[in-house]
Amino acid sequence: MLTALAANKSKVRKKGQKRIRQPRFAFMTKSEVDHLEDGYRWRKYGQKAVKNSPFPRSYYRCTNSKCTVKKRVERSSEDPTIVITTYEGQHCHHTVGFPRGGFSSHEAGFAGQLTPAISQFYYPGAHFQREILPSITQPQHVPVREVVQSHSLPGPTTQLATDNGLLGDIVPPGMRNT
DNA sequence: CGGCTTTGACCAGCGC
């Protein structure tokens, strides 16, 4: 890389903004691909190596300018075949035409009304099982929603989810009665 | 040509 260029870049830089706490939803998907189609279009804006995992974490943002939903995608350090997708925020729009996948408008609309990641259950070619942990159905003081999805046995993944503590996410009011 | 990915650096929060 050109150092001169890098120096020039640093001059114009001014980022590192606040960290707004938004509702997050974590999903565990057993898949060989990192980026699962969920009916929305995502733009990758960053990738970082995280401490607890040998695999880098990718950061995506919804391409819809009016939509502030973000998502993090990382692989489980214990089972590389498990992809942990964490959604932050809620979509303020329906899915786009699903240019790259096999989504029907009905399913896409359904996903848009619930949570984007739910649509992953319809990921073509994979049979996902959704497992909602007790803390979800019976939210108490901490509105935590933990969803584990896998197209294999949910047992190990459930264990993983709890062990890693990666799925402790806040559920927005509108999401609880689903 | 437009959109998306890559990549390095910056910033803020948190823990020690």
Add this chain to the structure above:
DNA sequence: GCGCTGGTCAAAGCCG
């Protein structure tokens, strides 16, 4: 108070 880590930005490059 300092250092570490995570999260975000923005320019350049690549691809369709």
